[in-house]
Amino acid sequence: MLTTKEKGNQLAEKLIEKLNNKTAVIGVVGLGYVGLPLAVEKAKAGYNVIGFDVQESKVEEVNQGINYIGDVVDEELKELVANKKLKATTDYSFIKEVDAVAICVPTPLDIYKQPNTNYVESSAHDISDYIHDGMLVVLESTTYPGTTEELLKPILEQTGLTCGEDFFLAYSPERVDPGNKQFKTKNTPKVVGGVTKNCTKVAATMYGNVLESDIHQVSSPAVAEMEKIHENTFRNINIALANEMAVLCNKMGIDVWEVIDAAATKPYGFMPFYPGPGLGGHCIPIDPWYLTWKAREYNYHTKLIETSGEINNEMPHYVVSRIMEILNKTGKALNGSKILVLGVAYKKDIDDYRESPVLPILEKLDEGGADWTVVDPNVREFKYKNGSEYPHQVITEDLLENTDLVVIATDHSGFDYEEILLKSKVIFDTRNSYKNIEKNKKYYRL
Template identity: 50%
Template structure:
């Protein structure tokens, strides 16, 4: 049976390499509609947990994983040899930055090498990891064609960016349109056919490079607009005006304006990193991506700015940061998730500790920060903890925090997220961005 027929009747064997925030929800979505799916991950603990039906991704329920395993539609493994019998291979591995801020595509290379070893006629390979423009065509294609197979005829190769927003209950994998760009039109068509089985809309573009760039444009758009909101916060402080009131007022315009919020900085695996992939690639062509550099600069300055607000607040009370007890409320990079990758809280905590503060944190989703190299105690928020601290600093506006108690009990609150908006607050108690 041809691959297209197997895709249409959901019998094509799908392998998803990388079972993290992106790969696991995707694998589960294919399994849910009936495809036999193997989730591949090098992390043995993740594989063992998944095969026991335990999900570590809040967007994927453990009982769904259990049900799919029992039905024989999903299993996890670290054995790459399953790629030999897979008919669609989707790569969802990390694409971080090196310390030098150059793209690190070593995970993509390692998993693509495995796909290459097991490449066989008729297979469809799709890269989903966010990466710099040209990766699919300039790096993956030559690697796969070394096998002697010809793209578009013997195998299919495409790029399709993942646009999932972890923790977003309104838009999950199946609700988000897929952009697909194949090396040839046959590749695009085959990849679009596959995604069409799990999402309601697939948007085909003329090349993988367009698809790679579309993803980078989306995340650069966010980075730049967040930076603008952050700079507005800095400007409003100079003008002794509330940035939040300004944004609320501007947001009443029903067209031509989209509100973004200032905050303590940007985090997660995407917004701080993806635009740098693009500027790196452009630098190779002699072009300096100015918006990206400026946005990155402003966003990365915010943790220090938040620390300065804290120092000012303590100073007004005749205290200094050295030796002060500071409670950090929320360390995840955004509300409702436990992901601390690139979280601005790491920078704020590091800066406060460097200046001699005694820091503890509370976050319902983050059990420890030890793996981030931080020595900071986790506490439960209660009246006593709040009363004992010299200041509480809200870095992530988790819904689980009781902001009324926080306001009642803490002496000083730095609210970097406007989590206390609309609440009655004694004068000089809360400093907002």
């Protein structure tokens, strides 16, 4: 009779063999900005992939080969669906057919900036209903250190199966940068940390067969979880420094963009980060707060993280105060002024407006009585306040000429900047879109 260790080794080798010869069936729970690109890459690598999502609309679109994620190539999705390499379902009983499954669901914050792990827990329970010997479960959702072992592992082991012996569990953080033309899911290095060595080994094997990048193995899920938060906290803090510099430089009459460009000439010890109207997306504005919440368990106060969060969260208010200041110089008040906001996506050339700083800017413009219009060539429509939908609009000559102030909130490549500069009365540029133009009575930079 096999010992538990021998059984675990045997199951691991069996799964590794299936992963290497591409006979393993792979599941992806959550078909959003992380899950769908991952499912596509796994199917392109030769695996049969089943995508799971609670939203029937997403499932129907995937099964029709209709793409809704910017980083997925339309033709590739259609081909994979047509060749039956990828299918989607809302029926989680199909989990019993998969050999490995990745959890790619949201991990938002609640109103108290505490992690909301409901989606992760729900996914774990759905998987536990159909988990079987030799199965691999990988959490990819960004979360606080300890989630995999403290939350997922107990749920999965309630089935009577033992992690590392009967099934394998690991954490591998998603690294998705929407709109990045150089680094995508396929070629971005992957960090993997399993609960046991066999857990790490089988997870690393799966990603190694899917991605064209290095697979960096770490000693535990907690290290991988902390690594991901460290990445985004690093960016959060440095962006906060750039934003604070922008505020101070404006007061001192110094061009912060010229300052950063000058500093970037140093070949060591400096990495340029740039100011903007605030942070957006589902990672940088949110992830550091997971660590802040977890730190309380150890009676530690994350002062630097919280301060940077406050600075970045204040930027939409600062943008509106600058708008009021610029309007005053033209003899107008915010109340009743027509404001054209260019861009609602949280960064350049993407269609994602989750946590976009433009949304609180619009709310503050409302509070001030401004009459605003948003144009974003990448966003078909967006939900604003109370779930009301704001439809897609286009820039027209009449719109530019009859607007009191144009605010460049997102510097999409699709904007005709020459026409905007020519036809607008006044421009407030929060993204330094016109790098070679000096500030003047018509053009102001953040």
